[in-house]
Amino acid sequence: MVDLSAPGSDATVEDSGSDDPMIGEVSEGRVLRTILARTPAGRDALLGPGDDAAVVAAPSGSVVATTDTLVEGPDFRAAWSSGYDLGWKSAAVNLADIAAMGARPTALLVALAVPKDRRLSFIAALADGFRDACAALAPGCAVVGGDLTVSATLMIAVTALGDLEGRPAVTRSGAQVGDDIAIAGEMGVAGHGLSVLFRRFHRDGVAVPVDPAALDEGEADAIAAQLRPMPPIGLGPMAAIAGATAMMDVSDGLALDAGRMAEASGVTISLERAALGAHPHRALAGGEDHALLAAFPAGMLPPGFRRIGSVIAAAADTPVLCDGEPVGPLGWDPYRDAGADARR
Amino acid sequence: MVDLSAPGSDATVEDSGSDDPMIGEVSEGRVLRTILARTPAGRDALLGPGDDAAVVAAPSGSVVATTDTLVEGPDFRAAWSSGYDLGWKSAAVNLADIAAMGARPTALLVALAVPKDRRLSFIAALADGFRDACAALAPGCAVVGGDLTVSATLMIAVTALGDLEGRPAVTRSGAQVGDDIAIAGEMGVAGHGLSVLFRRFHRDGVAVPVDPAALDEGEADAIAAQLRPMPPIGLGPMAAIAGATAMMDVSDGLALDAGRMAEASGVTISLERAALGAHPHRALAGGEDHALLAAFPAGMLPPGFRRIGSVIAAAADTPVLCDGEPVGPLGWDPYRDAGADARR
Structure with a gap:
């Protein structure tokens, strides 16, 4: 695009010839x-x-x-x-x-x-x-x-x-009562990594470089998941072939994104805490792993997906349950939450 | 995306209910x-x-x-x-x-x-x-x-x-010696508009609002062309159907963009000054009209395109001529020119 920088504010620069110029x-x-x-x-x-x-x-x-x-x-x-x-x-x-x-x-x-x-x-x-x-x-x-x-x-x-390789697109609105809810990829690891970054490498309101020597293995893995996420891309087409009725990636945390799927599908998603790993709160609240959340006809999960709950008839104002209890909006809305405490 | 704004720097804000909130x-x-x-x-x-x-x-x-x-x-x-x-x-x-x-x-x-x-x-x-x-x-x-x-x-x-509606893409590299060079759309009007803006509505290094009452009709049209360009989109497919051998939009000025087409095609583009309108320098140097520049087999121009020159055998280091004289790089490279005087 044309550059409108203020006339005369800066000289026109010729290539500096430097190996690593600005x-x-x-x-x-x-x-x-x-x-x-x-x-x-x-x-x-x-x-x-x-x-x-x-x-x-x-x-x-x-x-x-x-x-x-x-x-x-x-x-x-x-x-x-x-x-x-x-x-x-x-x-x-x-x-x-x-x-x-x-x-x-x-x-x-x-x-x-x-x-x-x-x-x-x-x-x-x-x-x-x-x-x-x-x-x-x-x-x-x-x-x-x-x-x-x-x-x-x-x-x-x-x-x-x-x-789409000839298949119909899998939307977030097709989940059916009786479906299994399943996930492929990490839950809450990238969010934990962000929390480690803010807790350990953020001083006086300013981010400071990560010191790898100061991290245990779990922290290092979590930070890697935050900075270089590894969503299971190949499993998206696999899920479609296997008959997924609904799918989306988890970018804002399972609670918020499962709620979006439930609302789009006109159902309630009932999660099982025991299936959410060692840190269920992280799994529910932590975004940015970009795991694939999908609904499949009961028992039809393809390899790579693990069951974390099921689809039930819509309960009033309760898009997501965990062990039968309503789950509030634990995830992240960048506009609503802009500037709020990111240490989750 | 997750918002990483500094923790505690700002309160989480609920919807204000205002008609025109921030x-x-x-x-x-x-x-x-x-x-x-x-x-x-x-x-x-x-x-x-x-x-x-x-x-x-x-x-x-x-x-x-x-x-x-x-x-x-x-x-x-x-x-x-x-x-x-x-x-x-x-x-x-x-x-x-x-x-x-x-x-x-x-x-x-x-x-x-x-x-x-x-x-x-x-x-x-x-x-x-x-x-x-x-x-x-x-x-x-x-x-x-x-x-x-x-x-x-x-x-x-x-x-x-x-x-592409079944047609091959028209690239910038297919211009053939003997082709006519043609344009559809404005040449240099948007660039003139930018120059009016900098000359008339830019004080002490700061842009100030445009006062429509201070403009004559030509200036108002030029500013409109800069702010809301009207490239002839429908003529792109028309040109392809008519057999255009090369095409590109003019975003950085005719001199620079015709030079790109010439270099990609391994030819020289010979422009005719009399065909460049009332302000040939504006046409050569002024970008952002997003006119369509195309090469067609001689005499095969479709409606909407007007002839401005022809394709000749590559002359050494001279991608663009105007009335037989070499045309230097009059156009705009946003990196090279960042911060330079935009009053052209």
Whole structure:
């Protein structure tokens, strides 16, 4: 886009020739080359970067599409997340939304708004994170296009595309009374990681770098789950094939997201505390693992999913029960909760 | 996304009940309802907002996809652009990228990062701008999904999808020696509008609101072209049907963008000054009209396109000529030029 920065506020800068220049010192072309060298084309990219738009295969005759953004401050802290972490996470959360529809991810588009004083090596690490998250979680999916702009606030907006392979999309509104409720992936681990970060690496209101030597194994794993989540992308299409009646990814905590599924489906979801692992409160309240929450006809769970409850007739004003008791809204609404205590 | 704002820095806010509350005072749900009430589903939306992802028709078996971002500061000034203007422009620039591939736009996804003190009415105006730009420029295309987050910097990242209707994509690399070079849409008007804004409504380094009474008709039209561009979206598919060998939208000025087409195609583009209108320098240097620049076999221009030059064999280091003279890089690279004088 045209840059409207105040006239005369800054000199026009020529490429500095430095090995690791600041973004404000190099041409857009050099930044793009840095990214493209690290993100090989995916098998569904019929036409990759270099034109006004990319062309991606959509063999089913439809395309699944979602967008999700990470903004410095509300969504991450530079002291905690490396460029690699941010590339990985922004890819993973979008891949999870595609998988949650029962689709196979085919492509990512990445819109980056980057402060001028960020280093080119940061962009390179971001691109490595995109590539590795795709390779690990959704082989064949790749970055096919994007946009670069400068901004006072670092922001990474990713759009993911996917293919339904001829199946209908699995929505969150199809859960039937009598279905099993099941989960694939972690519950509450990423949220615990966030709590460790705030408790241990946040002083006088400021995030400080993580000291790995100060962490026990569980804490290190939880922080890794927060910074580089590993949603089970391949199990989304598996669930669809197995006949899932409803599915979504758990981004804001099981209590809140199961409530959304229950309300969309006009049912109540009855969870069993004993199935929620060693830390049921973390599982109910902790978001950002991007586990897949799904309903299946009773007894029809595919491999990778474990039963955590069942679907019952709608109880008035009680979308979610746990061992028969109503579960309040323990999860996270970024607008409602903006600025509130994130130590959960 | 989870909000990591510093613990205790701000109270959790309940919905204020105000008619026009700030974004930080209302639930994400209320913001979403405000947008959805203004953006009816398009005819290609097989599944609209409400699930983890949308499903959009891709009848050709492929999907064209692009993303482009507007960031407050580098890309727009709040004193000049209303919410409606920003919705319109962020839709239009993405629709132009789809059209430039010869495709018909089918859907938009919108990632919004909004400061907490912005009013809900601003979001409503943004949504009106998205809807009206689609209705005016690409009927049938509509917002199918998006993402909301809070941010210190206002940012609008739009992804547009499109369908090739069975045709191959028109890239920027196919221009052939002997082709006519043609344009559809304005040249240099939006850039002139930006120059009027900086010259007349920018004091002590700060943008001030536009006073319509202080403008003559040409200035008012130019500012409108800058704030609410009208690229000829429907002519993109028309050009493809007519046999365009190369096409792109002019976002950074004719000199720079024609140079990109020439380099991608391995040719030189020879422009004719007399065909560039009353202000050839504006046409060469001024970006953001998002006109469609295309190459056609000689004499094969479809209605809506006008001839401005021809394709000749590549001349060394001279991608663009005007009346036989080399044209330097007059256009705009937002990274290289960040902060430089925008009065062109």
